[in-house]
Amino acid sequence: MQDAIVTAVVFYGIYYLLRTLTDYFLRRRIIKEGHFEKAGILEVVPRTVDDPEPSRYKTLKWALVTFMGGAGLIVADVVQNLPGIPWAHSYNALIPFGIVLVFVSVGFIIYFFIANKRKI
Template identity: 30%
Template sequence: MEYIGPAIIIGTIFFGIVSIIKTISEHFLRRKMIDNNNLDEQTVHALKLENNPYASLKWGMVAFFGGMGLILLEFIPYEYDSPLPFGIEAVMISLGFLVYYFFVQKKLERV
């Protein structure tokens, strides 16, 4: 249990470095393709240059359900070493993704 703190710190630093490198390399690739005018429909889709009007809704739903999971944990008694809080939080975050998915599917069916 004493090794979990350093492992989380190292994982966070690694994830941060990888995210920064990925973002920078994707930016340079997109800029180079736009400068060379190599944009067709397939390239635009591959580079994800299209706008997703529901992107902020997705993360809002995930954050909302994650917060609801934390509020729920405040009222449920559990032992210190119990995996129950992790399970409840994972289920609530997953529920947020599922609600978002079904909401967007219903919106796309209407269009």
């Protein structure tokens, strides 16, 4: 468990360092080209009332994706344990990943239809 925490902290540190450096270089380039009014484009802007995706839709999206991902894992486990499918028992089989990705994408598609139905 400690190895996972150390790995996560190291990767987050690398990510934060790279993000800071790229923001700095991009901002410097924007200013060098004379676009002073656009230099603040990289600033973090607080959410407004006219947010295109309200928080309840974000929660719905991730709930659907998590649910469908879990369902995909269950189906992948069932498929791997079926006796009539010898190619699904291999450790190199990609069918479980495909099943999980299909279920996750179905979750995103369901979210898309629900969100578009609510906007109209």
